[in-house]
Amino acid sequence: MLLFGPYMIFLIVFIMCIVLFVLVTRQNSRIEAIEEEIGHIAMNQDSLIEEVSSVTSSVDELGSAVGAISNELSLVDIGSYENGASKGHARVAWPRKVYLTFDDGPSSNTGKILDILDEYGVKGNFFVVGTENTELRKMYKRIVEEGHALCAHSYSHKYSEIYSSVDAFTEDLDKLYTLLYDETGTEPVAYRFPGGSSNSVSRIPMSEFIKVLDRRGIRYFDWNVVSGDATNPMLPADRIVENSLCDLSEYEEAMILFHDLSNKTSTVEALPEIIEALQESDIPIAVIDDTTMTIQHYINTKSK
Numbered sequence: 001m002l003l004f005g006p007y008m009i010f011l012i013v014f015i016m017c018i019v020l021f022v023l024v025t026r027q028n029s030r031i032e033a034i035e036e037e038i039g040h041i042a043m044n045q046d047s048l049i050e051e052v053s054s055v056t057s058s059v060d061e062l063g064s065a066v067g068a069i070s071n072e073l074s075l076v077d078i079g080s081y082e083n084g085a086s087k088g089h090a091r092v093a094w095p096r097k098v099y100l101t102f103d104d105g106p107s108s109n110t111g112k113i114l115d116i117l118d119e120y121g122v123k124g125n126f127f128v129v130g131t132e133n134t135e136l137r138k139m140y141k142r143i144v145e146e147g148h149a150l151c152a153h154s155y156s157h158k159y160s161e162i163y164s165s166v167d168a169f170t171e172d173l174d175k176l177y178t179l180l181y182d183e184t185g186t187e188p189v190a191y192r193f194p195g196g197s198s199n200s201v202s203r204i205p206m207s208e209f210i211k212v213l214d215r216r217g218i219r220y221f222d223w224n225v226v227s228g229d230a231t232n233p234m235l236p237a238d239r240i241v242e243n244s245l246c247d248l249s250e251y252e253e254a255m256i257l258f259h260d261l262s263n264k265t266s267t268v269e270a271l272p273e274i275i276e277a278l279q280e281s282d283i284p285i286a287v288i289d290d291t292t293m294t295i296q297h298y299i300n301t302k303s304k
């Protein structure tokens with residue numbers, strides 16, 4: 001019994017150790033399970049963050065898509081225009097100004113053009129030349145009185161004379177400015193070089209003539225849209241309409257070149273449809289003033 005006592009104590013302690021070991025092992029595996037759970041939660045959190053960021057980028061993408069759609073919506077469809085066999089589709093951005101400019105008048109068509117502009121309540125820009133015809137000279141005053149921009153385009157419109165020297169150019173300029181002042185009591189609003197400032201006719205650098213205008217504070221304008229009415233034979237009205245409208249969306253301010261010459265009857269014919277298309281798209285038709293953007297061509301600065 002005496003020997004059995006310590007043995008029993010040892011056995012009890014041994015059993016307790018085993019029980020404790022089992023308990024600790026279980027506890028450890030629980031801790032491991034919890035750690036694993038925490039790991040899962042962390043992973044889930046990461047994927048959740050990933051999910052959120054992908055949703056955010058989707059929202060961003062959606063935002064830019066909405067922006068692109070808005071841009072598209074700001075393009076106003078102003079209809080389609082027949083061009084022989086092919087059909088053009090003109091799209092015009094808004095807002096923008098359009099300047100209708102008529103070169104080389106006055107002519108037997110000036111009155112008709114003025115009547116059409118009046119009918120639609122819009123204003124034009126007339127780059128006029130000199131004339132000895134007293135009836136046609138009355139048109140300068142009518143242009144001013146009806147609120148259009150009267151602009152200068154040389155007296156003679158003869159390239160060989162105007163561009164022969166700076167003196168000849170200045171003389172021609174003075175002659176037209178004197179005539180227009182005498183007829184209307186006002187100075188022209190702007191100048192346009194015959195053939196444009198980018199003409200390849202002048203043997204003297206165009207920059208020399210521009211200096212003359214600069215010294216007098218005269219602004220000159222070219223054009224950025226061509227109606228095509230300068231061609232020979234005369235372009236049909238539907239082609240003039242199409243040419244005038246199809247490129248407008250490329251410019252913040254568009255300056256369309258027309259010609260006011262007695263043989264350009266299709267220009268007169270095309271005008272109402274052009275104005276209607278612009279008005280339907282709420283595009284302002286403007287007169288040249290101090291706020292008009294500088295619309296000038298690249299110029300030749302070298303002598304030939």
Ligand SMILES: [Zn+2]
Pocket residue numbers: 103104153157194195
């Ligand atoms: Zn001209």
